[in-house]
Amino acid sequence: GILSMLLDNKPYDGRAITQDGNHTLAVSAVDEFGLASSKTVQFMLDQTGPIIRVNIKTGDVLERLGTFSVINNTVDAVSGLKSVETKLDGISIANNSILSLETLGFGKHTITITAA
Secondary structure, eight states: EEEEEETEEEEEOOOOOOOOOOEEEEEEETTTSSSSSEEEEEEEEOOOOOOOOOOOOOOOOOOOSSEEOOOOOOBBBTTOOOOEEEEEEEEEEEOOEEEEGGGSOOSSOOOEEOOO
């Protein structure tokens, strides 16, 4: 039989695909009786996680009076983002929310950002 494989319109030998992005795999086969079949599939490979950028850094000290906001600029260059969640001390907050420092207790607080 004859087997032909093309990845993104170039001959493909079955090695691991390592380049992020959209791909097209086309496979054609002809058996010993001349019967042919083919299949084309499109897929996205995304091996790169989202990049999370936030305006507050570990160890920052905020004064007790006034307000602050948590601004996260999270991006995923390959497949985009399904969701981004920002939490302050385990409680969900909206991105760019203006929060009063007076309502937080003294001490350390934790900001957690999860992106998918």
